[in-house]
Amino acid sequence: MGVRWLLNFGLLALPIGVTLGVLMGIQQHRVSSGQSPLFQDNSVTHEYSCAKSDGIVPPTKGQEYTLNPNQWGWNKGEDGELCIYVDKNNNKTYATNTTAPLWSVTWDYPRGPIDAPVHAFPNIKVEDVFPLQVADMNKINIDFKWNYGVGKNASKTTDVDKLIDTADMNANVAMDMFLDSDKTKAGESTKASHEVMVWFATIGTATQPLGLTVDEELQPAIHNMTIDSTKFGLWMANNSNDQVVLTWMSYDVTTEFSGNLWPLVDYVMTADEKYYPSKTDYMGYMSWGTEAYSANRALRRNIAIGYEPHVHHSRIHQSHLHASRHSALEPQLQSTQIHQIADLNLARSDGGLQAARRRARR
Incomplete structure (x- = not known):
């Protein structure tokens, strides 16, 4: 002893x-x-990409995401640039199994041609969840707060007048979804038959959804709907890929939102219009980001976007983006400077997504 x-x-x-x-x-x-x-290694690794297209997939024990600068309307050697920044937790764990890494974006573009004004759609995309048949979905709950500003760091508030007057900025903040009757094509943004977008902000005179103007004349909305005190109007037109694009645009800049967006998707699925998608189609892609059009040359390098969450718990700042079928699979978004999180909750009434959830965590 x-x-x-x-x-x-x-x-x-x-x-x-x-x-x-x-x-x-x-x-x-x-x-x-x-x-x-x-x-566990609780340090954070900072990663960034200024590539035309790149897939930053932070290692995680929970829901997987891909962050992409997605400069689809810009080519190397042309004027302008964009960089996306991601903070990766080296222990592969976040606030919840569905919390995404912190991220932010800065960009710099001249004004493009009228028929092709968008240079990029930097975004965070949900992985290992889709495709899902629309008929099985019944909710898309989202709760968030975002900020857009001019300066080296993302602003804590969004002053749209300043963005336009000082930087001649043109951009939106949007959720993007692609659908097709073929589940494989539904996951390919250039091959899917339909794109459904929800715009929470339309900044600048050059920023317009397809179908808003025809022969330089403004067109009325096809339909209007109010959710969480936010009024959305619907416009439709084909893009350069001959895809049908349906855009729900908020009439006012909406920096805070909490509500179920499913009625917007459900309307276009049940309107029984010739060129609309249907509930038998598959949703193969869902992401959240900003379409970067242009900003004044002198200030372009200082354009930054950040997202700020509501506080739901002590010291934990969260916003929630849910698309559900009675159970839970929740992706999240965040920014590095104005901590934003959005949870995406996708579930099926038959429990079929539980297997998808296990695959997502692998």
């Missing part, structure tokens, strides 16, 4: 540095032998 006591005492009496050295040696052995580590 005396020897054992001395050994224990000796170990406890070791200087902290020596103790940690021993423990870290044990940790390295466990990792090298395929065992789980004793300690």
